[in-house]
Amino acid sequence: MAAREGADFRSFYFCNLTSYFCIHSMLTIPRDVHASLRRHGEETYPHECCGVLLGQFTDDGSKTVTRLARAGNTRDDSPHNRYQIDPKELIRIQKEGREGGEDIVGFYHSHPDHPARWSTTDLAEAHWFGCSYVITGIEKGKAAVTNSFQLDGTDEDDKKLVDETTEIV
Numbered sequence: 384m385a386a387r388e389g390a391d392f393r394s395f396y397f398c399n400l401t402s403y404f405c406i407h408s409m410l411t412i413p414r415d416v417h418a419s420l421r422r423h424g425e426e427t428y429p430h431e432c433c434g435v436l437l438g439q440f441t442d443d444g445s446k447t448v449t450r451l452a453r454a455g456n457t458r459d460d461s462p463h464n465r466y467q468i469d470p471k472e473l474i475r476i477q478k479e480g481r482e483g484g485e486d487i488v489g490f491y492h493s494h495p496d497h498p499a500r501w502s503t504t505d506l507a508e509a510h511w512f513g514c515s516y517v518i519t520g521i522e523k524g525k526a527a528v529t530n531s532f533q534l535d536g537t538d539e540d541d542k543k544l545v546d547e548t549t550e551i552v
């Protein structure tokens with residue numbers, strides 16, 4: 384679980400407990416944050432954008448986003464259909480979130496001229512169990528559909544991305 388290294392115990396435990404019991408949660412996102420992540424995809428088109436969703440896990444397995452942190456896409460081999468967040472940037476974002484009482488509750492990225500559905504690469508590179516993975520399809524430079532998926536499972540061998548209900552407030 385190298386991707387979770389440095390995560391606080393509470394969010395790590397909750398993510399794994401949530402995944403183990405397959406609680407399919409709801410992701411609540413403020414309207415301005417939702418608009419911002421969609422705009423980020425438009426700004427980086429024709430490349431994928433990426434970033435981190437910060438907020439809180441609730442006792443019922445839901446997640447509430449309080450803000451996002453944009454990240455640079457460090458993939459230089461195929462940035463039009465792949466993304467990567469620099470681990471140092473992710474640690475910085477996580478530290479800043481903790482200082483503000485926030486956990487990493489998910490990640491977001493865009494799919495330029497491709498549907499807002501997860502790909503086999505998205506699944507292979509997802510490692511934060513119980514967290515949300517939000518994808519926005521960008522069609523000819525304009526944000527279209529935005530979908531959310533939760534990473535369920537107990538380890539790398541049985542992980543899966545499942546549709547997640549999203550509430551925009």
